[in-house]
Amino acid sequence: MSRRAVIDIGTNSVKVLVADVAGGSVTPLWETSEQTRLGRGFYETHRLQPEPIAATGVAVARFAAEARERGAESVRVIATSAARDAINRDELLSAIFSASGLITEVISGETEAEWAFAGVASAPDLARQRLLVLDVGGGSTEFILGADRHVGFRESFPLGSVRALERLNPGDAPSPEALATCRAYLRDFLQREVAPRLAPAFAAQGRPERTLGVGGSTALLALIHHGCRDFRRELVEATHFDRAMLSALVNRLWSLPLAERRQLPGLPPERADVILTGAAIYEAVLEVFALPDLGISTRGLRFAAVLGVPVSK
DSSP, rough: EEEEEEEEEOSSSSEEEEEEEETEEEEEEEEEEEEETTTTHHHHHHHOOHHHHHHHHHHHHHHHHHHTTOSSSEEEEEEEEHHHTTHHHHHHHHHHHHSOOOOOEOOHHHHHHHHHHHHHTSGGGGTOOOOOEEEOOSSEEEEEEEOOOOOOOEEEEEEOHHHHHHHHHOOOOHHHHOOOOHHHHHHHHIIIHHHHHHHHHHHHHHHEEEEESSHHHHOOOHHHTTOOOOOOOHHTTTTTEHHHHHHHHHHHHHHSOHHTTSSSSSSSSGGTTHHHHHHHHHHHHHHHHHEEEEEEEEEHHHHHHHHHOOOOO
């Protein structure tokens, strides 16, 4: 058994996992995150800004030090959507190396999708089911269909909570019209960009037995639903949203001004803006693809990365 750490640099936040690894088994010991908004203002210029670059480097260095204090023998740093799309990604990689001495692996959308599925399928009760895994990040959403721990379809699309929020700009107190505009935009994107790719996969491989969201947004939706202030893995993974429940939660979130959303139990105040579009993306996927419900997995790409899975070429 070895104790390892993975630091995951996303468009919205930096996350860390420290886990004990034995063979193909991952036992999480410590997980936390810090929102650095690396993708702030990114989608107009595709250039990362100096302030979030610096904040990300500081967060990585601090998480690496804390992981080593907890006994991590190795620290792996990976970066996803904003880093891979940035025209100045080298500035980010240099800032991280200067702050922490660590080299960052920038992974492709396809690798991100494969790792998300591998992480979810590492749970014994899910290993043999036909799964559709949805990973809604800040800058992209990964769709992965597979069974028996084998990926049959995986693709990353440029649709994420931060990207959609900046595009739609619903404001701090969104109107019903803003929600209607968001829903229409998401339906159009999914029908135009995703359906021509995903529908043939459903036809060839069969529709999923379960649809699972992975990542921070779905866990937060579960905590908000239960009014639970503290992260509880068992509670989160036992939560299932049918389409009516999820739409009701989306309606509730969009009806509240930002100040009131910041007071919701289970929702970190700094994520009270992006939860609007994150929740709406999941709602739109269930609607467009006629999926009955959404389950939640807390095992994502960090679980695959901590196992030492190499970057796909």
